[in-house]
Ligand SMILES: *[C@@H]1O[C@H](CO)[C@@H](O)[C@H](O)[C@H]1NC(C)=O
């Protein structure tokens with residue numbers, strides 16, 4: 001979710017022949033479900049930002065829960081039972097004003113040793129639109145950031161990445177990813193581009209994502225590395241479609257994004273993460289003139305955000321569920337407000353630890 005503005009790195013081609021046995025950070029691990037956001041209670045355990053976008057300079061107001069509900073920017077569709085998170089596409093925005101949209105962060109924070117699965121049918125896209133499904137620790141850049149899904153404007157492929165303090169780098173050829181854009185995760189390097197990889201399939205973003213019936217993103221936040229898998233709807237493995245309360249990563253195959261701990265000690269650079277959905281407009285990344293011009297014409301704010309909302313009919317997430325798993329129930333922190341969907345024995349013990357921490361975090 002962090003942005004870069006001026007540098008574009010050439011992608012490095014990871015070694016064409018890649019063997020699981022050689023890959024650090026992809027050991028098979030079995031996880032148990034500890035939390036589910038789905039159906040009519042999807043929005044129960046999230047904080048709505050409730051302020052204009054003072055994080056990435058977008059031309060957007062992240063509305064409160066009340067406004068999101070009353071103006072139907074965050075709601076559960078009664079016909080599909082899925083959560084919709086969207087940009088306001090019914091209001092005419094006058095010059096110099098911002099457009100309403102949504103940013104939600106989970107009240108719970110999930111520690112190293114967690115894995116989360118997001119099942120979506122549609123992701124936001126279109127000129128000026130900058131959506132992300134990601135996570136960060138409250139004291140960012142301390143504690144790190146994991147971007148599972150991010151795109152801007154009319155790009156056609158999902159980009160994934162990490163952002164950290166100085167010292168976390170990716171050492172070729174151990175990443176499984178085929179399109180590696182950058183390898184230094186340090187937020188101070190390359191204008192905070194992060195260590196980015198791109199999913200080579202257009203089914204991972206935009207119109208192609210939706211027409212394929214969406215898909216499932218899996219994020220593994222493990223001590224030996226961070227990995228992202230993406231499955232287009234027809235490729236979702238039965239270990240996920242079965243909606244089982246446990247998951248073994250050996251059923252998932254090769255991750256499309258992978259940051260093993262070889263050049264980046266996960267325990268040192270990452271802390272418990274808040275999960276976040278947001279959609280901003282223009283701002284540091286989508287609105288950067290050179291980035292905007294790659295896939296859109298005109299001027300980001302005046303030609304799209306301003307005026308009627310006709311540009312935003314596709315600017316929404318349609319989410320069937322977010323399910324969070326952990327190894328042996330020892331690594332999930334709760335801020336005290338959110339109720340567990342599934343009881344775990346250590347819940348009460350960890351539940352008080354973060355009481356009082358405001359979950360929406362810093363930058
Ligand atoms: C953004 O605005 C909120 C609400 O006013 C404030 O608490 C927060 O510190 C601001 N963040 C930044 C980075 O300015």
Ligand SMILES: *[C@@H]1O[C@H](CO)[C@@H](O)[C@H](O)[C@H]1NC(C)=O
Pocket residue numbers: 008009011159179180181196198
């Ligand atoms: C990453 O590399 C891919 C493949 O060359 C390219 O399409 C994409 O625009 C690059 N992304 C960034 C953020 O530079």
Ligand SMILES: *[C@@H]1O[C@H](CO)[C@@H](O)[C@H](O)[C@H]1NC(C)=O
Pocket residue numbers: 036038243244245320321
């Ligand atoms: C998945 O299974 C859990 C029980 O393990 C159930 O509570 C939940 O409703 C199911 N979710 C979906 C989206 O089917």
Ligand SMILES: *[C@@H]1O[C@H](CO)[C@@H](O)[C@H](O)[C@H]1NC(C)=O
Pocket residue numbers: 086089090309310312313314315316
């Ligand atoms: C707004 O977007 C929704 C989809 O999110 C679409 O069904 C509707 O037609 C759009 N409304 C306008 C006025 O463009």
